[in-house]
Amino acid sequence: MNIEYSLIHKEKNTNARLGKLKTNYGTFDTPMFMPVGTKATVKSLTPEELYDAHSGIVLANTYHLWLRPGEDIIKKAGGLHQFMNYRGPILTDSGGFQVFSLAKNKEKDITEEGVHFKSHIDGKSLLLTPEKSIEIQNKLDSDIAMSFDECPPASASYDYLKNSIERTLRWAARGKKVHNNPHQALFGIIQGGAYEDLRKFSAIETVKMNFDGYSIGGVANDGESKDDMYKAIDYSTPYIPEDKVRYLMGVGEPIDIIEGVIRGVDIFDCVLPTRIARHGQAFTRCGKINFHNAKFKEDFTPLEDECDCYTCKNYTKSYIRHLITTDEMLGGRLLSIHNIRFLIKLTEELREAIKEDRILEYRENFLKNYKERHK
RNA sequence: GCGAUAUUGGUGAAGUGGUUAACACGCUGGUUUGUGGCACCAGUACGCAAGGGUUCGAUUCCCUUAUAUCGCC
Numbered sequence: 091m092n093i094e095y096s097l098i099h100k101e102k103n104t105n106a107r108l109g110k111l112k113t114n115y116g117t118f119d120t121p122m123f124m125p126v127g128t129k130a131t132v133k134s135l136t137p138e139e140l141y142d143a144h145s146g147i148v149l150a151n152t153y154h155l156w157l158r159p160g161e162d163i164i165k166k167a168g169g170l171h172q173f174m175n176y177r178g179p180i181l182t183d184s185g186g187f188q189v190f191s192l193a194k195n196k197e198k199d200i201t202e203e204g205v206h207f208k209s210h211i212d213g214k215s216l217l218l219t220p221e222k223s224i225e226i227q228n229k230l231d232s233d234i235a236m237s238f239d240e241c242p243p244a245s246a247s248y249d250y251l252k253n254s255i256e257r258t259l260r261w262a263a264r265g266k267k268v269h270n271n272p273h274q275a276l277f278g279i280i281q282g283g284a285y286e287d288l289r290k291f292s293a294i295e296t297v298k299m300n301f302d303g304y305s306i307g308g309v310a311n312d313g314e315s316k317d318d319m320y321k322a323i324d325y326s327t328p329y330i331p332e333d334k335v336r337y338l339m340g341v342g343e344p345i346d347i348i349e350g351v352i353r354g355v356d357i358f359d360c361v362l363p364t365r366i367a368r369h370g371q372a373f374t375r376c377g378k379i380n381f382h383n384a385k386f387k388e389d390f391t392p393l394e395d396e397c398d399c400y401t402c403k404n405y406t407k408s409y410i411r412h413l414i415t416t417d418e419m420l421g422g423r424l425l426s427i428h429n430i431r432f433l434i435k436l437t438e439e440l441r442e443a444i445k446e447d448r449i450l451e452y453r454e455n456f457l458k459n460y461k462e463r464h465k
Numbered sequence: 466g467c468g469a470u471a472u473u474g475g476u477g478a479a480g481u482g483g484u485u486a487a488c489a490c491g492c493u494g495g496u497u498u499g500u501g502g503c504a505c506c507a508g509u510a511c512g513c514a515a516g517g518g519u520u521c522g523a524u525u526c527c528c529u530u531a532u533a534u535c536g537c538c
Binding site for chain 1: 482493494501503504
């Protein structure tokens with residue numbers, strides 16, 4: 091077995107779904123937020139801290155682990171779970187997203203064969219192909235592998251996207267052909283920007299290949315508007331079979347998670363909670379707050395009264411601000427613990443709301459408190 | 466007591482007789498959506514020790530005072 095998705099309940103008023111995903115390394119409920127652990131670690135957190143946050147699954151990255159320490163070393167260690175001592179499900183991203191940002195000349199470097207680029211570590215010229223990405227992921231032995239796709243920028247033209255999704259489909263087929271880890275699931279990725287016909291085409295053709303789950307990609311890129319992101323989801327989900335899990339790649343912000351869930355998404359991942367934490371910011375029910383702000387200097391209350399995370403149960407805003415402004419390691423750690431728990435708790439609440447068919451009401455209440463600029 | 470040198474923002478400091486006083490740190494905001502890059506962006510001295518003078522114009526030249534450091538009695 092690799093994975094088993096079961097749909098438990100469909101919300102009455104929206105496309106939101108409650109489900110369960112079973113893997114060899116544990117079962118978790120969906121919708122779920124997946125913390126990002128690019129280099130086989132969710133930056134600064136121990137596995138125990140991830141369990142405490144009720145994290146169902148974490149993401150690691152093929153490109154980074156390929157370069158360092160190398161997939162063979164991880165295989166020797168007994169696979170990614172053993173290597174990083176994480177006893178829960180792990181998904182590996184294909185490396186496509188990273189490699190495209192490193193490819194200097196998009197037209198020349200992105201070929202039918204794969205993507206040519208220079209290592210960010212030593213400048214060595216490298217080629218990542220769909221086959222190579224899958225072979226690496228097979229060795230990493232994650233629970234879920236992702237197809238190697240092209241992740242075009244939001245600004246890409248219709249014609250570019252059309253060619254790109256066709257190539258991504260060919261790449262998906264090539265990857266699937268070499269995938270040979272029976273314990274590992276393989277997901278296909280739907281692209282197509284904010285164009286209805288492209289998303290539909292990409293979704294239908296990807297689903298034809300019969301993957302274990304499906305992702306919506308190419309979203310939340312370089313200044314894409316929220317409306318376009320929501321459209322990309324709306325245009326993709328109708329074509330994904332109900333009994334397959336759906337993963338929206340790279341999202342993110344609390345509001346986008348809620349909107350994604352309403353549109354039928356089951357899994358999200360995002361660097362935001364850990365990245366903004368390292369930059370001194372935290373998610374709260376009232377919106378993002380910045381611990382560099384002087385107003386927290388003498389604020390001896392918890393980050394959030396009602397939050398059940400380690401940070402909120404034990405530390406004051408004044409102390410966290412002190413750690414952040416003095417650049418102490420613990421500051422980023424404490425905020426990462428909170429931010430990850432915040433997003434996972436958000437998905438827990440969304441699951442409750444789905445169960446009771448009141449997800450629209452939940453969104454309304456959430457938005458009432460949450461102050462954030464709408465792009 | 467005498468002489469020399471210095472005195473620029475919260476800090477370290479650059480600088481010039483003439484439009485907006487460099488840069489860095491700090492500080493104050495902000496950004497961050499499948500994490501190469503704890504990063505990026507913006508703001509932050511109405512004043513150059515104080516008071517006089519020279520000059521069309523002085524932070525920049527001169528004088529006095531204050532303070533500091535170093536010498537000498």
